[in-house]
Amino acid sequence: MQNIRNIAIIAHVDHGKTTLVDKILHSGNVFRENQESGELIMDNNDIERERGITIFSKNASVMYKDVKINVIDTPGHADFGGEVERVLKMADGVILLVDAFEGPMPQTRFVLGKALELGLKPLVVINKVDKENCRPDEVYDKVFELFFNLDATEEQLDFPAYYGSSKQGWFNTENVRTENILPLMDGILEHVPAPEAHEGELQMQITSLDYSKFLGRIAVGKVTRGVIKEGDWVALAKPDGTAKKQKVKEIYTFSGLGKVKATEVKAGDICAVVGIDGFQIGDTIADAENPEALPVMHIDEPTMNMSFGINNSPFFGKDGKFVTSRHLVDRLTDELERNLALRVEPTSDSNTQLVYGRGIMHLSVLIETMRREGYELTVGQPQVIFKEIDGVKCEPYETLVIDVPDDYSSKAIDLVTQRKGDLLVMEAKEGMQHLEFEIPSRGLIGLRSLMLTSTAGEAVMAHNFLEYKPFKGAIAGRSAGVIISKDQGTSTPYSIDKLQDRGKFFIEPGEEVYEGMIVGEHSRNNDLVVNVIEAKKLNNIRAAGKDDSSSIAPKIEMTLEECMEYIQADECIEVTPNFIRLRKIHLKETDRKRYEKSMGA
Structure with a gap:
């Protein structure tokens, strides 16, 4: 020991x-x-x-x-x-x-x-x-x-x-x-003290899991009591009090960056156990005859959710291997086994699941991993989770810390206060201002890109969940509207060049688009439907010539996280192994108008 x-x-x-x-x-x-x-x-x-x-x-x-x-x-x-x-x-x-x-x-x-x-x-x-x-x-x-x-x-x-x-x-x-x-x-x-050796029979709480194509799921944890041996019969004790006898096939301890096989592991060491079926993180590997489970690990609750659905765009199935709702549900179920802070709930629509996570980065890493594995999916706008505490509607608040050069501090404060943030600390250090705020989690969605734009990329932001507090009222969302494609086809330099004064584009000439796909940001606050696939007309007076694409501004590249922060409630993101596209939930303009009327009513 x-x-x-x-x-x-x-x-x-x-x-x-x-x-x-x-x-x-x-x-x-x-x-x-x-x-x-x-x-x-x-x-x-x-x-x-x-x-x-x-x-x-x-x-x-x-x-x-x-x-x-x-x-x-x-x-x-x-x-x-x-x-x-x-x-x-x-x-x-x-x-x-x-x-x-x-x-x-x-x-x-x-x-x-x-x-x-x-x-x-x-x-x-x-x-x-x-x-x-x-x-x-x-x-x-x-x-x-x-x-x-x-x-x-x-x-x-x-x-x-x-x-x-x-x-x-x-x-x-x-x-x-x-x-x-x-x-x-x-x-x-x-x-650092040596691990304590508790007297008694075997106890090892599973705190992590590993996976091998040859060995299957591997339980990882610290032996807190007793000795675990290769070939022994043990009990897998669940939090609900049930226990199931299983046999330990192999044991590995960590050595350097890898694992080495061991015949037994004593209390205090960290090991990986092969042969245990049906375990979850938090279960206890205990003595077969007298199983005692360790206390269940408490993990903080998620604060945000997003809808994950199948890809139902016109480009469905062109890019990915896993495209059905069964694929989606199976993959999310697998993720729940190792991602303790995640929750998944079915919705009234069998093709859509509601996924709860700790924040935008937590959810974006899951989406990014899935698209790299060959999944196609549609994800909706991130929503914070509200709770009712003592009859009062409450929402999650976060502590936000911003370090910014003196010249930009007023802009940073203004941006946060617009999103219902309260300034708590303001300290000067070496030409920088150290600012601390308390802000509703809703106010953080989309704040990072605005902050970097307003401070010429100089601001350093960090935030952390604080607690649930009473709801602070509506927060203004995105100020600009979007440019939406009217038809399906290939975008042309001719059409994009003509529309440049209407806003900034997320696409470039030669990209495939479809009706209802968001192709740019409008310079005004309303949405604009445009034709980006129109080609230059031939006639007997003037030759079509080449489309002049040299004067077209480069397209705006957005990461997955930036897309998640950008979209509004009536928009979603189409995610495939090779493409991330923004689109309206209702692709046809008539459907969108009908939906807006019903919401207004």
Whole structure:
């Protein structure tokens, strides 16, 4: 037991957490001297590498001074808080990584609060002290204040602090450059307690799952009591009190970035178990004769929902492999098994499911993953979830933090207050303004793109769920209307060139369009139906000549998340493996007018 340390690394997005994990893996000599390991080793998912963020928590381990250190890399974005909440159960200590300039951010507060509640021993690492304008001493005071506000115990308040740069590969207890991160590794051995060995029969809570084409679903968790052995009969204890006997086929422990087969695993170590069927995250693998289930993990509720339906556009089935409602339901059911913060409910329409998540990024990563797997689907406008508390209609509120240059601070404040946000804190630091707001979650939808446009891309935004509070009234949506295609066909340079004074386009000449598809943003606040497939006419006086496309402005490229924030209630997004298209829910103009009349009535 003394030879094991289980530690989770928590930090805000972009504070250097995965880079630190890289350095820990290198210091444990996980790689051969001639082996190319690359950077951000733990971010091995395509979407993670493209976005530069961690989405899925992962396990690795290193041997240091004959002690096995199990490292758990966690997501930094609040939308993936469900991942963090469950994997913290495997840890006995946490490394809180904080940027030496930005200090603790709202999402840091959320995850740290969960870690302190579980009684985990914290180590604070102040990273990026090599950056200009960094203020490590001030950040240390802010971290201490945060611990105090989160009701940390006396022992937790007496945390060790390390300074350094994970990119340059050094950390020390004082802000003096050293050769390596070994002082931090020694600190993990010294300050993180060894796992407690509880007396009694086997108990192991499943906190994560893995999948193999050859072995099927694999249960991952920490053995909290007893010993689990290969070939043993165990009980899978469910939260409802039922237990089912099953046989353990194989056991693996984590070694480096991979797994190694083991015959038995004792209490305190993290392992992966093969052969258990029908398990869910939160179930307990217990003694076969006397099964005792561990308390169920509580995961914070979702705050947002979206409708997921089959693709019913004229281009249905042209691009994807999985296009039916059965495919959609099966895929969402699979996702529920590993994505604890997600909920799915059927709707009155058998082709549409209502999917609940933590935020726009949480839902967009699911949609992006599905389209890469070959699914075609239609998704609606994100809606926040309202609740009735003591007879009062309430909605989710978030803490919003914006760091913006002094010149743009008034624009930033104006934008947030228009969306019912209240300014709580305004501090000047090094030519920047640090602004903190309390804002309804509805007000955040579409705010990021507006904020970046108004501040010339200089604003840095972060937000985190706060609590449910009374409904704050209507919030103005998008101010501009959209340009809608009148017919199906191929867009021409001739038509787009003629319509450029009407607004900005989301398409370019040569793209396939259909009736009801949104092809641009109107310069006024009403919707405009146009013909973008008209070709230049031939006659006997003037030759058709070439369409002059050189004067056409480039199309506006929008990411999936930007599309989700852009659409209104009567619009949706068509998502296929190769295309993301905006469209009206009702494609025909007559249907839209009929719908508007019925809504007005």
